[in-house]
Amino acid sequence: MGARRRGCPTSRGAARPPSRRRTGPSRPARPRAAPPGFSPSLRPCSSVVVRVRRVTETWRPGAGQVESGGGAGVETEFVDRVEPMEELRSLVRALGEGRGGALLVEGASGMGKTSLLGNFVRRAAEDADAAGRCRLVLARCHPGIGPGLLYGPVIDILHELHTPPPPPGIFRRMLGGAARGAGSSVPELLSSLVPGLGAVFTIGREVTEAALNSGSMPSDSLLPFQQGLAAQIVDALLSLATAGPPVVLVIDDVQHIDASSLLVLDRLLRLLPGAPIGLVLSHASDEAQDAAGDSAEELLRRWESESLIRSYALDGLPEDAVAELVRGRYPDAPPGLPAALSRLTAGYPVFVQLCLDEWLPEDGERLALPESVERVVEHRMRRLGAEDQALLEAAATQGPVFLSRPAAETVGASHEDVTARLRRIAKDHRLIVRAEPADWAAREPSDAYAFPHQALWQVLYRRQTPQQRRMRHARIARSLADEAFAPGGGHELGRRLEIARHLEEGGPECLADAARAHYALARSAAIDGLSFAEAERHCEKAIQAARALPGAAPGRDALLVRAIELLLSLTEVRWRGQHTGGGGPGIDALAAEAEGAAARLGEPHLLARTTLLRGKTLMATQGLLPGLDKLRAAVEIAGQQDDPVALFVAKVEYGRQASKRDLAEGTRQLEEAEELYASEPRLGGGQDPVLQHARNLNEMQLGIGHYDMGRLGQALNRLVRCVERLRTEPLNAELPIALNYLAQVRMGVGQYGQAEAALVEARAHEAERGGESGWHAYNTALLARCAVRDPERRGEALTLAEDAWLETEATWLINLVPIVRNLYAEVLLETASHGTGTGGPGSRAPGSSAADRTAAGALDHALRLATDTVVETRRTGMVRSEIAALSLSARVHLVRGELGPAAEFARRSVELLRRTGDMPALRSEEVLLHAARALHAAGPGSASPEEVAELLGEARAKVMAKADSLADPALRHSFLTEVALNRAVVNGRLEDD
The missing domain is CATH 1.25.40.10 (Tetratricopeptide repeat domain)
Structure with a gap:
C-alpha cells in the first residue's frame, strides 16, 4: 500500500488537482500558462517525460516499446494521468458491454498525449484479465509529409487487423507505417486489404484521368468515388471487428491526418453506437496547422457538437507528479527543487524534462534554471565543434528525422565522414538518436537519425539565416531527386512529397520545379489515390509557386492554366456563390x-x-x-x-x-x-468517361426538356430508356438525376406511386455512397411533395422537406437552391392550409418555437422562404424559380385572407411568365390557375370576370395540349383525373380543394 505505482495517486495521499476534461461542443480548456521564455509549441517526440538513451542498433517498432514521435528510441517515465487513464478504461469497459464510442484526448504540445496513449496500450497488453475482451491497434499520423500519405493510418489499421495475433495474447501494436511496403501504391495496398475496392479504383482512375485530360471534370461523377471508397473501407473495418473480439483503434496526432482518412473516420463515427469498435484520437490543439490541420480541427469540433465523440483536455503535471519525476531521476536532489521546477515550468512535461537534463547535483537548491529552450540547446551545441554544429543545422533542415546522405551532400562532405560524425554525436552528446527510416527511404543508402525533441530540432532550424535555409532546402531536394536512388526508375510518393516540400522552401531558384512537382502530385492524388482533398492542397501550392515566377518565365502560364483548371474542377461540387474554391x-x-x-x-x-x-x-x-x-x-x-x-x-x-x-x-x-x-x-462508340457523362446528361436533359415543353409522351419514353440504360452502367453516377427527372414526369401524369418508387431508389443509391448531395436533397424534397398529398402523411412530408432544405443549405448548388426552397415552402403551405400545421408526427424543425408549430407560423415561414427566393433569383437570373416564388406568395396571402397582396403577387407572377414563356421546372398552368383564384377571390375591384376566365382558358389550353401529347389512353386518363391541378383546370374550379 505504501509504494505508489506509476500513474496512481501518491502514497502521501496528497490532494491533486484533477485534470480538466470536457465533453460536447465546448472549446478546449485553457492550459496553464507556459513559463517565461518557453514556447508551448515545442513538443518532445514522446510526451510526458522522456529520457534519450544511447542506442547501438536501429530501434524498430514492435520491439517492446511504443514508438516516439519522429521515430527516436526513447525511455518513457509515466506519472500522474489517473483520470484520463480511467476515461480510456471506461471506453474499453463500455465496448465490452456492446457499446461502441469515441474519445478525444486534447492538449498543448508536450502535454503527454502520446505517452498516455502508449502507456494505455502497454498496460492493456500486460493485463491478463483483458485477454480475449478486446484488441487494441495503435496508429500514428506523422508530421511533415504525413497529410500527403493518402489513407495513412487507415492502411496501417487494416493491415494490423488482418495480421495474425502475436503471442502471448490478442493485443496488437502497430506503429509508424510498418504496414506499408516500400514499393506498394495506395490503391494496391487498399485493394489487397478491402475486398472489391480494386474495381472502384480502376473505374475511378479511368474516369478521373480522362476528365483531367479533357479539361471537363464531371464533378457529378467524381464525387461518389471517394465517398464510395470510404464506405467500403468502413464496411471492411466493421467486418474485421465483428470477426473477433471488439477493437479499440487508437490514432495519435490526428492533427497530421490526411483528408482521405478523415472521410473514413467521419463515416465510422456515425456507425459506432452498437458497433464492436472504440475509437481514441489524440490532438495537439496548439500546433501550427496547414489546410490539413484546419480540416481536422473543423471536423473534431463538428463531431463534438453532434455528440459523436467526447473529449478530455490534458493540463500540466501537478507539483507532486513533478516531485516524483525529480525523485525518480535524482533521488538525492534538494527538497526545494521540485517546487521551483513546478513553478518555472507550469508542469509542462517537455520543459520539466529539459530543465532536469541541465541540472547538476552540485548546483544544490540554488539551481539556476534555464530561461529558455534556446539557451538549453545553445549550451549543448557549444560542446560540439563548428563543423559538427553546421552538420546538425543542415540535418535539421531535412526535418525531425533525417538521412545521412542528403545531410552529407548539403554540407559538401563525404558520406563516410558524415556517418562517422553522426554516430559519434549520438553516442557522446545525446543530441540525436538512431531511428527507423521512412518507408520511402527503405532502400536509401543512408543512416537515419532523429532529434529526440522537436524543441531541439526547431531551435537548430531557426539558428540558420533565411538564405542558409533556402540553399540547404534546395540542395536536399536535388539530393533526394537523384535518379540513382529511384527504384524501378521512378520515385515513390513519400519521396516525391519530401522533394516537393524542400523545393517549396528552396527560394526563387526552385519555384518552377516546386510548381511542377506539386501539380504532378495533385494529378497523382486525384487519379491514383482518388484523394481529391489532397489534390486540392497540391494545386494550391502549385498555383502559389507559379504566381511567384516572373511574368515572362517559360512555362509559367501553362502551369497556371493546368493547376487552376484542376483546382476548380476538383472543388466544383462545393462552389457556393462568392465563396472561395479550395482556400484561395x-x-x-x-x-x-x-x-x-x-x-x-x-x-x-x-x-x-x-x-x-x-x-x-x-x-x-x-x-x-x-x-x-x-x-x-x-x-x-x-x-x-x-x-x-x-x-x-x-x-x-x-x-x-x-x-x-x-x-x-x-x-x-x-x-x-x-x-x-x-x-x-470520333465521338460515338468509345468509352471515354467524359463523353459518356456528357452524353448521359444530354439525354436526360432532353427528356426533361420535352416534359417542360409539354411533350409528355416523348419525355416519358426517353427518360424510361435513359434510366434503364444507366442502371446497367458500373458507376451509375448520373442515375439519381435521371430518376429525379423521371419522377417529375411520373408525378406530372398522375403516376404518384411509380414516382415515389423512383425517388426512393434515387435516395437509396446516394445514401449508399454517402456524403451530402444537392440532388439527394432535391429528391427528398420531391418525395415530400408526393407525401403531402396524403393527409395521413403530412407530418412525414414536413420532416422530409426540412431535411431536404438542411441538406441544400449544406451543399448549395446554385441551380437547385431556389427549387428546393420553393418545394419546402409549398409543403409548409399545404400542411398549414389543410389544418395540419407543422407539428405532425416526425416534424423536427430545428429551433422552432411553439408559435412556429401553428398554421400561422407555418404560413409565415413559407412566405419568408418565397421572399428569399425572389430576392436571390433576381441576382442569379433563375427566373423560373422567381415566377414560382411569386405564385407561392400569392397563395400564402390568399390562405391568410390578405386579398390585396394575393392579387398583386398573382399579377406579378403572370406578367413575368408571359414575358418569358414556358420555363423548365415550372408548370405554367399552375401559375395561371392560382392567379385566377387569387384575382377571383379579390373581387371585381381587382379583376374582371373576363380576366379571370381568360386566365382559366389559358391554363385549360395548356393542360389539354399536354393531354394530346399522350398517345396511351390510360396515361391520358391518368393525367386528366389523377392530377388534382389538372382536374381543377379542366373543371374551371376557382376554389381550392
Whole structure:
C-alpha cells in the first residue's frame, strides 16, 4: 500500500488537482500558462517525460516499446494521468458491454498525449484479465509529409487487423507505417486489404484521368468515388471487428491526418453506437496547422457538437507528479527543487524534462534554471565543434528525422565522414538518436537519425539565416531527386512529397520545379489515390509557386492554366456563390486568371477549356446571364477547332444552362449535341468517361426538356430508356438525376406511386455512397411533395422537406437552391392550409418555437422562404424559380385572407411568365390557375370576370395540349383525373380543394 505505482495517486495521499476534461461542443480548456521564455509549441517526440538513451542498433517498432514521435528510441517515465487513464478504461469497459464510442484526448504540445496513449496500450497488453475482451491497434499520423500519405493510418489499421495475433495474447501494436511496403501504391495496398475496392479504383482512375485530360471534370461523377471508397473501407473495418473480439483503434496526432482518412473516420463515427469498435484520437490543439490541420480541427469540433465523440483536455503535471519525476531521476536532489521546477515550468512535461537534463547535483537548491529552450540547446551545441554544429543545422533542415546522405551532400562532405560524425554525436552528446527510416527511404543508402525533441530540432532550424535555409532546402531536394536512388526508375510518393516540400522552401531558384512537382502530385492524388482533398492542397501550392515566377518565365502560364483548371474542377461540387474554391481567391477570380493565361499562350484548345470553366464560375458567382455569355463563347471557340470532343462538351453544358432562361434555345443546343454525337465517328462508340457523362446528361436533359415543353409522351419514353440504360452502367453516377427527372414526369401524369418508387431508389443509391448531395436533397424534397398529398402523411412530408432544405443549405448548388426552397415552402403551405400545421408526427424543425408549430407560423415561414427566393433569383437570373416564388406568395396571402397582396403577387407572377414563356421546372398552368383564384377571390375591384376566365382558358389550353401529347389512353386518363391541378383546370374550379 505504501509504494505508489506509476500513474496512481501518491502514497502521501496528497490532494491533486484533477485534470480538466470536457465533453460536447465546448472549446478546449485553457492550459496553464507556459513559463517565461518557453514556447508551448515545442513538443518532445514522446510526451510526458522522456529520457534519450544511447542506442547501438536501429530501434524498430514492435520491439517492446511504443514508438516516439519522429521515430527516436526513447525511455518513457509515466506519472500522474489517473483520470484520463480511467476515461480510456471506461471506453474499453463500455465496448465490452456492446457499446461502441469515441474519445478525444486534447492538449498543448508536450502535454503527454502520446505517452498516455502508449502507456494505455502497454498496460492493456500486460493485463491478463483483458485477454480475449478486446484488441487494441495503435496508429500514428506523422508530421511533415504525413497529410500527403493518402489513407495513412487507415492502411496501417487494416493491415494490423488482418495480421495474425502475436503471442502471448490478442493485443496488437502497430506503429509508424510498418504496414506499408516500400514499393506498394495506395490503391494496391487498399485493394489487397478491402475486398472489391480494386474495381472502384480502376473505374475511378479511368474516369478521373480522362476528365483531367479533357479539361471537363464531371464533378457529378467524381464525387461518389471517394465517398464510395470510404464506405467500403468502413464496411471492411466493421467486418474485421465483428470477426473477433471488439477493437479499440487508437490514432495519435490526428492533427497530421490526411483528408482521405478523415472521410473514413467521419463515416465510422456515425456507425459506432452498437458497433464492436472504440475509437481514441489524440490532438495537439496548439500546433501550427496547414489546410490539413484546419480540416481536422473543423471536423473534431463538428463531431463534438453532434455528440459523436467526447473529449478530455490534458493540463500540466501537478507539483507532486513533478516531485516524483525529480525523485525518480535524482533521488538525492534538494527538497526545494521540485517546487521551483513546478513553478518555472507550469508542469509542462517537455520543459520539466529539459530543465532536469541541465541540472547538476552540485548546483544544490540554488539551481539556476534555464530561461529558455534556446539557451538549453545553445549550451549543448557549444560542446560540439563548428563543423559538427553546421552538420546538425543542415540535418535539421531535412526535418525531425533525417538521412545521412542528403545531410552529407548539403554540407559538401563525404558520406563516410558524415556517418562517422553522426554516430559519434549520438553516442557522446545525446543530441540525436538512431531511428527507423521512412518507408520511402527503405532502400536509401543512408543512416537515419532523429532529434529526440522537436524543441531541439526547431531551435537548430531557426539558428540558420533565411538564405542558409533556402540553399540547404534546395540542395536536399536535388539530393533526394537523384535518379540513382529511384527504384524501378521512378520515385515513390513519400519521396516525391519530401522533394516537393524542400523545393517549396528552396527560394526563387526552385519555384518552377516546386510548381511542377506539386501539380504532378495533385494529378497523382486525384487519379491514383482518388484523394481529391489532397489534390486540392497540391494545386494550391502549385498555383502559389507559379504566381511567384516572373511574368515572362517559360512555362509559367501553362502551369497556371493546368493547376487552376484542376483546382476548380476538383472543388466544383462545393462552389457556393462568392465563396472561395479550395482556400484561395474567389472561384471566378481564379477562372479569370486561367483564362488570361490561356489567352497569353495563344493556344485555342486551352482558351476553349478556360472559357468554358469561366462560364461555370460566373454562373455560380454572378448568376445565369453572365455565365451564359461565356458558355456561348466557349461553344463558338470550340466550333472553330477540329475538336469534336470540346465542341460536344461545350454544347451540352451551354444547352443545359440555356434551358433555364430560354427553353427553346437550350433544347436546340442539346439536340445539335445529340446529332453531333451520332454523326461524328470520333465521338460515338468509345468509352471515354467524359463523353459518356456528357452524353448521359444530354439525354436526360432532353427528356426533361420535352416534359417542360409539354411533350409528355416523348419525355416519358426517353427518360424510361435513359434510366434503364444507366442502371446497367458500373458507376451509375448520373442515375439519381435521371430518376429525379423521371419522377417529375411520373408525378406530372398522375403516376404518384411509380414516382415515389423512383425517388426512393434515387435516395437509396446516394445514401449508399454517402456524403451530402444537392440532388439527394432535391429528391427528398420531391418525395415530400408526393407525401403531402396524403393527409395521413403530412407530418412525414414536413420532416422530409426540412431535411431536404438542411441538406441544400449544406451543399448549395446554385441551380437547385431556389427549387428546393420553393418545394419546402409549398409543403409548409399545404400542411398549414389543410389544418395540419407543422407539428405532425416526425416534424423536427430545428429551433422552432411553439408559435412556429401553428398554421400561422407555418404560413409565415413559407412566405419568408418565397421572399428569399425572389430576392436571390433576381441576382442569379433563375427566373423560373422567381415566377414560382411569386405564385407561392400569392397563395400564402390568399390562405391568410390578405386579398390585396394575393392579387398583386398573382399579377406579378403572370406578367413575368408571359414575358418569358414556358420555363423548365415550372408548370405554367399552375401559375395561371392560382392567379385566377387569387384575382377571383379579390373581387371585381381587382379583376374582371373576363380576366379571370381568360386566365382559366389559358391554363385549360395548356393542360389539354399536354393531354394530346399522350398517345396511351390510360396515361391520358391518368393525367386528366389523377392530377388534382389538372382536374381543377379542366373543371374551371376557382376554389381550392
